[in-house]
Amino acid sequence: MLVSPVFGPEPYRGVEDLVGYLAVGGYAPLTARDRLLDRIAAVGLRGRGGAGFPAAVKLCAVRDAPGRPVVVANGEEGEPGSVKDRWLLRHRPHLILDGLRLAAAMTGAERGFVYLSDALAEQAVRHAHAERPTGLRVDVVRTHHAYVAGEETAVVRRIEGGPALPTAKPPRPFEAGVGGAPTLVANVETLARIAVMHMCSDAAVGVAGAHLVTVSGSDGCAPALAEVSAGTGLKGLADLCGHGGAEAVLLGGLFGGLHGAGWTDLRLDHDRLKAAGGALGCGALHFLHPEDCPVAVATEAAAYLAAQSARQCGVCVSGTEALAGTLTAVGRGAADDAAADRLHRWSRQLPGRGACGLLDAAARIAATLLAHFPGRVAAHRDATCPACADPPPGDGRRFTVPVP
Ligand code: SF4
Incomplete structure (x- = not known):
C-alpha cells in the first residue's frame, strides 16, 4: 500500500x-x-x-x-x-x-x-x-x-x-x-x-486543509493511504493511485453514494461534493472500473449496511432490508415494473429517520445508482448480469481495505 x-x-x-x-x-x-x-x-x-x-x-x-x-x-x-x-x-x-x-x-x-x-x-x-x-x-x-x-x-x-x-x-x-x-x-x-x-x-x-484519504478499487491496484489538499481533483488522485481508467467512484466510504459520468470533475471538498449529491465522509474513495457492475456494487453496499444495522430503529431494519432486497432483484432482472419507483421513493423518504446515518447511507446508494446509471440498471431487465447472479455478500468484502 x-x-x-x-x-x-x-x-x-x-x-x-x-x-x-x-x-x-x-x-x-x-x-x-x-x-x-x-x-x-x-x-x-x-x-x-x-x-x-x-x-x-x-x-x-x-x-x-x-x-x-x-x-x-x-x-x-x-x-x-x-x-x-x-x-x-x-x-x-x-x-x-x-x-x-x-x-x-x-x-x-x-x-x-x-x-x-x-x-x-x-x-x-x-x-x-x-x-x-x-x-x-x-x-x-x-x-x-x-x-x-x-x-x-x-x-x-x-x-x-x-x-x-x-x-x-x-x-x-x-x-x-x-x-x-x-x-x-x-x-x-x-x-x-x-x-x-x-x-x-x-x-x-x-x-487544516489537508485530508487523509483511503483509495481503493477493484482492478488489482494496491490500496493507498494518501494525504492530499482540500480541493484536489478526484481524477488526478485516481491517476496517481493507479485508477486512471475508472468509470465511477463510490464516495465517503459507503456514505457518499455512487458517482458515474462527471465524477472526473469532482473535487475533495465537503461543500462541492454535497452540492453534487455526494459526501466526502471519512475520505474513503472506491473506484469502479469498466469490469465492475454498478448495480452489483450498490447491492453489495446495501446488503452490508442492512447486515450492519443495529436493529434498534424499526424503519432502519425494514428500510435497509427493502433497499437491499429490491436492488438484489433489480440485479437479477427479477424486479417488477414498480421497483425503480419504490427505490426512488425510499431514497427520498428514509434519510434522517434513523438514530444514526446508516439508513441515510443505504438510501443514498440507491438514489445515486438510479441517478447516475439508469441505462445500466435498465439493462439488467434484458440480459443476465454475471456479477449480480449470486446473492450479495453481506460482509462488505469488496470494500474492505487492510490497514497498512
Ligand atoms: S438507524 Fe442507526 S441506530 Fe437506528 S437501527 Fe439503523 S443502525 Fe441502528
Missing part, C-alpha cells in the same frame, strides 16, 4: 516514540488556550470523522456547556474502506494523545478517553500512554468493530459500559455525554491535526 506523506514532508515510517515526538516539539505547553482555539477557528478546521463539522464550534460548545467536560479520541473506524484512523493510532499514537491533551486544555476537561477496536492500535496507544508526560487522565476503551460503533452517541454509550449502539438525539454528547458531562467526541485525525497546528502554527492553514 502506498502511504504518502502524513503530516510531514516525507512519508512517515515506523511508529513514533516519545523521544522522537518530543524532538519535533510534541507535548509543548499550551500557554494560551484561546489562541489555539482562535487559530483552529480561523483556519476552518473541520472534523474528520465524516460529518465535517467545524472543530472550533464543537470545542466551544463543550467548553461552554455546564459541567466538567470530558474529551474522547474516537478511533473506531466503521467504514470498511477507510484505514486512516487505525493507521494514525498504530503509527502516530503520541500525536493523537497530544491532540487529546490540547482538546482537554481548550475545553477545561480533566478526563479523557481513547476509544478504539483495533488490537494493534490499542497496543501502540497503551505504549505511548505509558511513556508520555503525565497530565490528563486518559483511559483506553475497547469496542467491537462495527459500522455504527464509532457514531458519537454509540461511543458515549460504550464508554459508560453499555453496547456500542447509537441513541436518540438530542441530547448530543456535547450537551450530555459520558456520565452526563458535556463530552467532546473528536475523530483521531482531527486531534492529530490540532496537535500539529500547536507545534507549527505557520502550517495551520495547510494542516
